[in-house]
Amino acid sequence: MSPSPRLRRTPGVVSEELDGRLLLLSPDDPHVLALDDVASTVWALLDDAPTEAELVTAVAQRYNVPVEQVAADVAPALEVLRRYGVLA
Secondary structure (H helix, E strand, C coil): CCCCCCCCECCCCEEEEECCEEEEECCCCCCEEEECHHHHHHHHHHHHCCCHHHHHHHHHHHHCCCHHHHHHHHHHHHHHHHHCCCEC
C-alpha cells in the first residue's frame, strides 16, 4: 500500500485576511477565493504538509468534535481548494 499523499499549498498563492475572512489569490486564477472558517483552518494547518487523515485529526482536535463529523466538513473544503488550484 502506498503512503497517503501530503497536502501542500501551490507555490505563489497569496493569502490575506480582510475583515476576519481569509482570502486567497492564485497566480493561475484571477479570482479571489474567500474561505469559510473550516477552509481557513485547513489552510492554516497545511504548514506541516499533512495527509488528509492527519488534517482531519488536527481539525477534530482543534474544534473538539468527532473525526467523522470533521471528515464530512474537510472533504468539501479540500475540493474547493483543489478546484481553485491552490493545493499542489
